[in-house]
Amino acid sequence: MSEPSRGRRRPLLGRLNRRGFRLVMLLDALAVLLLAVGVMLYRFGVPPWPTYTLGAYAFSFSVSTLIFVVAFYFGGLYEREPRLGGVPVLAHAARLSLAAGSFVALLNLALTGLAQQRGSLIERALPFPIQNLVAVIVLAAVAVTLNRTFVHHLRTRREGPPRVLVAGDESDLELARRHLEIAHDDSFVVVAEVDDRRAVVDAAHEARATDVLLMSGSWLDDWYPRTIGRLDRMGTTILLRVTGRETLFGLDRLREVAGLPFVLLLPQTMPSSQRHFKRLLDLALLVLTLPVWAVVLGGVALYQLFAAGRPLLYRQTRVGVGGETFEMLKFRTMRVDAEAEGGAQLSTPGDARVIPACRWLRATRADELPQILHIITGRMSIVGPRPERPELTAGFEKEIAGYTRRHEVPPGLTGLAQIHGRYHTDAEYKLGYDLQYLVNWSPILDLEIIARTIWVVLARRV
Known part of the structure; x- marks a missing residue:
């Protein structure tokens, strides 16, 4: 029996909805923009307004509105919510509105300071009077809540009760x-x-x-x-x-x-807004650390070329997000014929297949550095569950309940299980950390894992 798809009368809107777009986004953006303009009109009357040109204010309010909507999105405010047993929105909206307004204020201060330092025109700042911004922060949370009440009412009139x-x-x-x-x-x-x-x-x-x-x-x-x-x-x-x-x-x-x-x-532990935020964080960290990882990657490649010879890289099929496979790159640390007998198998302490001069690469996880290329393409993430081989994954899925849930996000260069476990650590033990990571994900948790990974590398833990 085929499964029905809802909203066939508006297939384009349905497809956009599945990708995370919500019509209420437009209502929220309009509300924030009107609030910014309305507060100015209340305080100063009709333009021209003091200090800045009308064009500068228009630019400022547009950028600020975008910041508010982005904060609402990455804060999970646009995740699909059931109409049944709805939870209060106001407190959540207030926290996100405060975060967005704080970012606008910091951006305003930074741009103003930069403009004054360079002796540029003051209009190059992001003008948003602080008193106005406080009012917008408070009123935006209320407006967002009212928008959802309005949308809920329209949906009930159109579709009937749940x-x-x-x-x-x-x-x-x-x-x-x-x-x-x-x-x-x-x-x-x-x-x-x-x-x-x-x-x-x-x-x-x-x-x-x-x-x-x-x-x-x-x-x-x-x-x-x-x-x-x-x-x-x-x-x-x-x-x-x-x-x-x-x-x-x-x-x-x-x-x-x-x-x-x-x-x-939910079919997935991590909402789509968090997965998109995680991807954005990956790209930002790669750009900020480009000089560091490019030099380290090049240095390890030269050492590996002399220590292990060719082939420099080891290609291996691994299981990625959604259970799909991809060809993962690593620096080769084992003999070329390491799996000529016995096929795929987990590494063990003191594994004789490992090239002696390359043991430190495995101990410090430096052999994983080529996976940065997969992070750029989105096949992997900086932090996430360790990518396993299909042969091993098939066995783990039969033996360990819930093992497939670790494939909800791209596998990581490092992760909670990697910093607590080792190459030979029991798979069920690692799964506990992987699921803990999915349930408790936050940008702070990713940064904490990265910092702890650096400590593991410096300690050369084996």
């Missing part, structure tokens, strides 16, 4: 019935109940369900990753009921539906 399918064991379904009867919530409609975990996708298709309430957490073992992925491609969101025991483990962003607590299930 159509909910309730799934779980019979005892859990009975619990849902009792709460739904007590709640009398008319903001959604229950279109089906399913007690067979294998029949949920077909039932959701037939009932045109927009949301699935999963009442039984034990079903997750069978649902990940295939069922959750299929429901996501249908445009159906999945909410998992959590009990008091799970909430003690630190679950946040709980959603309440008919008096029951739920969390949103």
